[in-house]
Every structure is written in C-alpha cells, then in structure tokens.
Amino acid sequence: MFAGLSDERGYAFIPDEPPExxxxxxxxxxMLSSGGTPxxxxxxxxxxxxxxDDRRPAGYTQATLTGQEALVAYHVFPSLWRNGIATAAMTLMLNDLFARDPIHTARAFVDTRNAGSVALLKKLGxxxxxxxxxxxxxxxxxxxEYEFTLTREAWCTDSDKSLIK
Known part of the structure; x- marks a missing residue:
C-alpha cells in the first residue's frame, strides 16, 4: 500500500498527503482497524x-457509518486509473452498505475539478x-466541492449494479 499511496498524483483533489x-x-x-469512534x-x-491475478493492492474504499447514512470515498493508485477498478470496488462497497440495516443513504463529497470522480458517482447513480x-x-x-447522495431504493432498483434483491 505504501508505494501506491506515495504517488503524488493521487492527491491532486484531496487535502490528504502521501504517507511519510x-x-x-x-x-x-x-487506528482505523479499531472500527470506529470510542x-x-x-x-x-x-x-x-x-x-x-496476483491480487496486488490497488487502493482502498472507505465508509463512515452514522445512523442511517454512510459517507463513502475511494482512492485508486494513479498507475491503475482507467481500468474500472473504482467502479468495481465502489459497486461492491455500496452493495455491502445497502445490505446493512439501517443504512438508507450514501453520501459522497468530491472536488468540482475532479471530473473522473464526478463521472464515477453519476455512473453509480x-x-x-x-x-x-x-x-x-x-x-x-x-x-x-459537490455533495452527492444515493438512496438504498435507487440502488436496489437498478438491476445493472445492485446485487441486493
């Protein structure tokens, strides 16, 4: 993970820095493996x-669950952009989130200049x-930033994406 997260290109639209x-x-x-706030x-x-085939690290997805909402995000290593990785990973994560009660809404924030992430969120519904x-x-x-939302109902009625039935 360290090598992929060290690529400066992955931080153009987020206020994070590569790991030192x-x-x-x-x-x-x-710290993150604690699973949440105390x-x-x-x-x-x-x-x-x-x-x-070698199942090498390609990035991460993350979600913060609070009540009925999940704040979602992802980071794909720049060397692997444009391979459908973010779409596949976010689809799996959204399926998992919306299978959980009481999660009803997924929310995402994206820098308005990040055309790739804006397009991905729209593609996901x-x-x-x-x-x-x-x-x-x-x-x-x-x-x-843009704030985007996706409801469980919208996700679960889209048969092309949802595995939840």
Whole structure:
C-alpha cells in the first residue's frame, strides 16, 4: 500500500498527503482497524482494493457509518486509473452498505475539478445535491466541492449494479 499511496498524483483533489513512512501508514491502519469512534457513534469500514491475478493492492474504499447514512470515498493508485477498478470496488462497497440495516443513504463529497470522480458517482447513480463553494483550502488554493447522495431504493432498483434483491 505504501508505494501506491506515495504517488503524488493521487492527491491532486484531496487535502490528504502521501504517507511519510511505512511505519506511519501502519500506525494509521492500526487506528482505523479499531472500527470506529470510542463512543460508537461512527463505524469505520476501510477495505483494501486488490487487483489482477496476483491480487496486488490497488487502493482502498472507505465508509463512515452514522445512523442511517454512510459517507463513502475511494482512492485508486494513479498507475491503475482507467481500468474500472473504482467502479468495481465502489459497486461492491455500496452493495455491502445497502445490505446493512439501517443504512438508507450514501453520501459522497468530491472536488468540482475532479471530473473522473464526478463521472464515477453519476455512473453509480448518485444524485448531485449541491455545490459547496470554498469547501476546503489545500495546495495553496480554495476548492469547491459537490455533495452527492444515493438512496438504498435507487440502488436496489437498478438491476445493472445492485446485487441486493
């Protein structure tokens, strides 16, 4: 994971930075593996995406569950972009999320300049809810974000994507 997450191109539209060392990445994964906040208000799902015959790491998906909602995100290593990996990984994650009670809505935030992620969310059936001006400041400039939502009902009625029946 360290080598793939060290590629600077993967951080053009997110305020994160590549991991400093393999040890720091390991520490982060240990923290995330706790599964959520100590008070139980958030459940964290962080999954490594594996790709190819050798099942090499290709990135990750993540979801933060709170009540009936899940905040979702993904990161695919830049060297593997445009291979359908994000679509496949997000499809599996959304199937898993919407199979869980009481998750009713998935929510995603994306930098308005990230055309690839915007297209992916639309392909998956997410609906644009709003544009948030000056949502974040990183890499020396302001960024705007789109907020997208997807309901269980919309996901489960789309037979091309949903495995939940």
């Amino acid at each position: 060392t393999p040890e720091k990445l390991r520490e982060r994964y240990i 008070d139980g208000r958030e459940i964290w799902l962080n999954l490594i995406i594996r790709y190819g 997410f609906t644009l809810l709003r544009k948030i001006v000056n949502a974040d400041f990183f890499r020396g400039s302001q960024s705007d």
